[in-house]
Amino acid sequence: MLAALLYGQEDLRLEQVADPTPAVGEVVIQVGAATTCGTDLKVWRRGGHAKMLKPPTLFGHEAAGQIVAVGAGVTGWQVGDRVVANNSAPCMECFFCQRQEYSLCPNLTWNNGTFAEYLKIPAPIVQHNLLRIPDELPFELAAMTEPLACVLHGVARSHIKPQDKVVILGDGAIGLMFVAALADAAEVLLWGGNDQRLDIGEKLGAAKSFNYHQIADIPSVVKELTQGWGADVVIEATGVPSVWETAIACARPGATVNLFGGCPRDTTITVNTEQLHYSELTLKGVFHNTPEYVRSALALIASRKIPFELLISEQRPLKDLEQVFHDMKARKVIKVAMNCSKDFSL
Numbered sequence: 604m605l606a607a608l609l610y611g612q613e614d615l616r617l618e619q620v621a622d623p624t625p626a627v628g629e630v631v632i633q634v635g636a637a638t639t640c641g642t643d644l645k646v647w648r649r650g651g652h653a654k655m656l657k658p659p660t661l662f663g664h665e666a667a668g669q670i671v672a673v674g675a676g677v678t679g680w681q682v683g684d685r686v687v688a689n690n691s692a693p694c695m696e697c698f699f700c701q702r703q704e705y706s707l708c709p710n711l712t713w714n715n716g717t718f719a720e721y722l723k724i725p726a727p728i729v730q731h732n733l734l735r736i737p738d739e740l741p742f743e744l745a746a747m748t749e750p751l752a753c754v755l756h757g758v759a760r761s762h763i764k765p766q767d768k769v770v771i772l773g774d775g776a777i778g779l780m781f782v783a784a785l786a787d788a789a790e791v792l793l794w795g796g797n798d799q800r801l802d803i804g805e806k807l808g809a810a811k812s813f814n815y816h817q818i819a820d821i822p823s824v825v826k827e828l829t830q831g832w833g834a835d836v837v838i839e840a841t842g843v844p845s846v847w848e849t850a851i852a853c854a855r856p857g858a859t860v861n862l863f864g865g866c867p868r869d870t871t872i873t874v875n876t877e878q879l880h881y882s883e884l885t886l887k888g889v890f891h892n893t894p895e896y897v898r899s900a901l902a903l904i905a906s907r908k909i910p911f912e913l914l915i916s917e918q919r920p921l922k923d924l925e926q927v928f929h930d931m932k933a934r935k936v937i938k939v940a941m942n943c944s945k946d947f948s949l
């Protein structure tokens with residue numbers, strides 16, 4: 604099959620590799636659509652990822668498709684089933700899994716390799732994070748289950764109350780998914796650097812959007828809009844340490860600040876102790892997703908209540924993958940749905 608392999612920094616190659624065959628407990632899917640993700644862009648630019656993968660490796664982690672082979676011992680799944688597979692599954696046995704803190708599981712089974720004609724799904728993921736998708740749901744929408752599951756996990760940890768003013772920093776796919784997930788429950792103020800993305804943010808329900816290229820002092824604008832106090836909840840979705848500090852500066856006394864965007868390794872931020880203490884701030888780190896949020900994410904996508912298709916800028920064949928990464932680096936596209944299999948003419 605044709606598959607993308609990551610060899611190192613900005614070194615992605617399409618190669619012919621052996622078709623995967625399922626071992627005990629595994630299934631193989633033909634990839635209907637694999638969506639690109641900001642994490643992929645980060646990994647491509649850095650040439651690796653501490654937790655998820657080590658090059659040279661198959662690459663990509665968001666996909667939906669159709670089961671083409673079922674390994675021994677697998678029950679409940681058949682060739683032809685349309686499915687989405689999360690890119691990880693917890694072990695269900697460790698200290699953290701016993702406490703239902705699945706995203707902290709140190710033994711997460713990761714799966715990479717969605718930018719390929721076929722994708723093998725490891726047994727733990729088949730058991731805990733493989734979901735059937737409705738017949739009429741396009742693969743490229745179902746493929747966004749994984750990032751949305753991370754976002755719904757982030758929403759659940761943000762202590763949002765009805766009518767809260769929520770500041771979201773970042774107009775990437777994750778920031779925009781936060782807008783979509785919160786627009787009904789709160790008043791969302793979105794900050795980003797790209798007017799087209801900010802327009803999409805407003806279509807997804809942001810009450811107001813702001814381009815930081817035009818307004819540099821974000822905290823003072825937030826204060827003007829909140830009777831001088833700051834936002835009830837701030838969600839950081841850029842993964843830039845200085846923006847983490849901006850996020851904290853936008854918070855009102857008593858606020859929750861969700862530091863959601865993962866920063867480069869070994870970076871630090873400075874927090875004003877007086878603000879943290881006397882303003883009773885809650886600073887939350889939130890990582891990845893859990894089986895519960897994978898299920899609620901697919902249900903939300905399948906409900907078609909939110910036009911998540913707005914996040915897919917283009918559909919492209921697998922052979923264009925390298926160009927797509929350059930387009931992402933230049934911020935020309937939000938997400939791209941890669942059509943990886945010859946048989947699916949989308």
Ligand SMILES: [Zn+2]
Binds near residue numbers: 643
């Ligand atoms: Zn992703």
Ligand SMILES: [Zn+2]
Binds near residue numbers: 696708710
């Ligand atoms: Zn575990």
